Amino acid sequence: MTDNGSSTRTPEEPPGSLFGPDSQFHRFFNDPRWALAMVRATVLEAAHPQIGAALIDNSTFVTHPWRRLRNTLVSLQRMFGTDDDVRRREAARLNRMHARLSGTDERSRPYDAMDPEVRAWVVATLFESSVTMCRLSGQPLEPAAMEQLYAEFRAFLVVLGDQAGHLPPTVQEFWPYYDRVVAQELENTEALRIILYRLFDHLPAPPLLGGLPTVWAAGRALAGPAIGAITVASLPEPFRRRAGLPEIPGAQTLMQSAYMAAGLARFLPEGWLQTDYLTNLMSLSADSDDPRYATVTALRARMKRAGAFVRLVAPLPAQRGPAGAAEPRRSADQFFAEVLDQTGDGFLDWPDLAAMARELASRLDLDEPAETRLYTAYADWWRELQTALDADGDGRVSREEYAAAVPSLAGPALIRVAEVLFDVTDADGDQFIDAGEYRALFRTGFGRTVAGAEARCSRSAFVKDFLSFMAGRRYSTAYDPLLTDA
Structure with missing residues (x-):
């Protein structure tokens, strides 16, 4: 200095x-x-x-x-x-x-x-x-x-x-x-x-x-x-x-x-404007089991009443309800736009799957070997998708190509992604994902009360849930906040 x-x-x-x-x-x-x-x-x-x-x-x-x-x-x-x-x-x-x-x-x-x-x-x-x-x-x-x-x-x-x-x-x-x-x-x-x-x-x-x-x-x-x-x-x-x-x-x-x-606003009482507290609070989903969510339930009710008044004045198009409530499955077009096209450019290509891997690695705070395994699994999946869906050979998959193929994405490479994700989430290597490990991955989307042995998730159950979301295009309380929400 x-x-x-x-x-x-x-x-x-x-x-x-x-x-x-x-x-x-x-x-x-x-x-x-x-x-x-x-x-x-x-x-x-x-x-x-x-x-x-x-x-x-x-x-x-x-x-x-x-x-x-x-x-x-x-x-x-x-x-x-x-x-x-x-x-x-x-x-x-x-x-x-x-x-x-x-x-x-x-x-x-x-x-x-x-x-x-x-x-x-x-x-x-x-x-x-x-x-x-x-x-x-x-x-x-x-x-x-x-x-x-x-x-x-x-x-x-x-x-x-x-x-x-x-x-x-x-x-x-x-x-x-x-x-x-x-x-x-x-x-x-x-x-x-x-x-x-x-x-x-x-x-x-x-x-x-x-x-x-x-x-x-x-x-x-x-x-x-x-x-x-x-x-x-x-x-x-x-x-x-x-x-x-x-x-x-x-x-x-x-x-x-x-x-x-x-x-x-700096003159407000200390703690009212803690950045991490506010961002974590805003990240809570509507079905979160976080204790803080109870403190905003009344506020949401008041805002819903305000929203009803606004709709009388300027109605908006119908909105989809909570995940899984009335629509257990997405259309191929919805799944492409909401899940696969992570960068929002209208195409599926490697940066979209890399963005998924990046989000997962960041949430789990992975070290270099585990992060590399995850990225490699996603890269293999991208090559599999290219082979199956890239009809015009331009190196990317359009929404039309994806929808026309009526694809089931659960090929060997996607199954490998699910298995690697299980391995890197299972921090203690006991072949089960416990409540703490599950929350590390789904910290804003895990909307059920978890306790003790009931929270333990086996490899087969985890892989099944992941494939059900990615291949079956089903809404998911856990995976939607992870890969879909803004």
């Missing part, structure tokens, strides 16, 4: 002192303003052509935004927590995940999620958006606090195995670097346009509000455009002009008001 507080650490130096409850990042994590800052940072990331291409080709942020948000928050907690072993394990997991994300964009330009300059830009957007959120809310960071925060984010790169020098060594040198990237490298990418103009306008309800489509749609119709306008107004003006982003009258005032109002 230099005299002015900026970081000059190398990858060999342990950065643990920059993490934990005394860090600047930890203070921001439960700050309501940080939600706006995270959206802004995500837009700036998506505007980078390499990151934008990787998001379009591999990410589930369009079809499963709430899942992706929760996974991002869990990852940041692991990286900025107090446990060095957890931090190293999470860094290794992130590196394995990023190593699988490479390809070319629509203009045949290569992208690679392991490019150290690209990873540095991701960290830069988090730092700059944190500084900007404080400025916009009328509480600019003191120089010492800004230098400390910058040192923490540079240490983040070190933990990932990158040189901290991929970001400038001091805060003073950071701003010319940031201005250069904004002016020379950012573009109006497809991923940026989706986030600003499609994602919030069509954001599906979180699991907790899944049974209240009318109320959610009414609120989203107001909040979606507002969030987009606030985010655009907060972006650097040179980029807004170059990207042709619209200047909405009153957007600057709306943006400053939103940041100021979010900043006032």
Whole structure:
């Protein structure tokens, strides 16, 4: 650490002192303003052509935004927590995940999620958006606090195995670097346009509000455009002009008001705005057995009454009820859209199955050998699907190809996926999945009370349930929140 507080650490130096409850990042994590800052940072990331291409080709942020948000928050907690072993394990997991994300964009330009300059830009957007959120809310960071925060984010790169020098060594040198990237490298990418103009306008309800489509749609119709306008107004003006982003009258005032109002929420009683608590609560499904769900039952009843009133004013198309209640099976078209097409591009290809493997590996916090087994099993299944369903040989399966084949997906490769998933879930290797192991996999979807021996699930029962969901296209209390819900 230099005299002015900026970081000059190398990858060999342990950065643990920059993490934990005394860090600047930890203070921001439960700050309501940080939600706006995270959206802004995500837009700036998506505007980078390499990151934008990787998001379009591999990410589930369009079809499963709430899942992706929760996974991002869990990852940041692991990286900025107090446990060095957890931090190293999470860094290794992130590196394995990023190593699988490479390809070319629509203009045949290569992208690679392991490019150290690209990873540095991701960290830069988090730092700059944190500084900007404080400025916009009328509480600019003191120089010492800004230098400390910058040192923490540079240490983040070190933990990932990158040189901290991929970001400038001091805060003073950071701003010319940031201005250069904004002016020379950012573009109006497809991923940026989706986030600003499609994602919030069509954001599906979180699991907790899944049974209240009318109320959610009414609120989203107001909040979606507002969030987009606030985010655009907060972006650097040179980029807004170059990207042709619209200047909405009153957007600057709306943006400053939103940041100021979010900043006032810090005066609420401690614990009311714990980020992990709120995200976990929003992830509860309507049939969850989590004790916290009882505390929101009355609120849901009130919101349903409000939804009934809204339907009288502006009725919506009929919605499907709870999983398994009236429709025990999906049509082939529904199954393709809701389960198989994880990236939402209208086709089934390897990134969709890789997204399934990534979600499972993340939930179970698998080590490298177990994660590799799971990805290999899914890769074998993809090759089997290609052989059986890719009629035109274009390397992907369209919705029409899938529906026309009237497929039963329960071939040898899918059975192998089920067996490997059982093995990696069975953490103690006793050939049964107990209540704790089952919850690790189905933590938001396991809607039954489990206790003692009744919760033990054998290999054959687990494989049967998995195949019933994947091959039989049946709704499932457990698997729908895992692979289908937003």
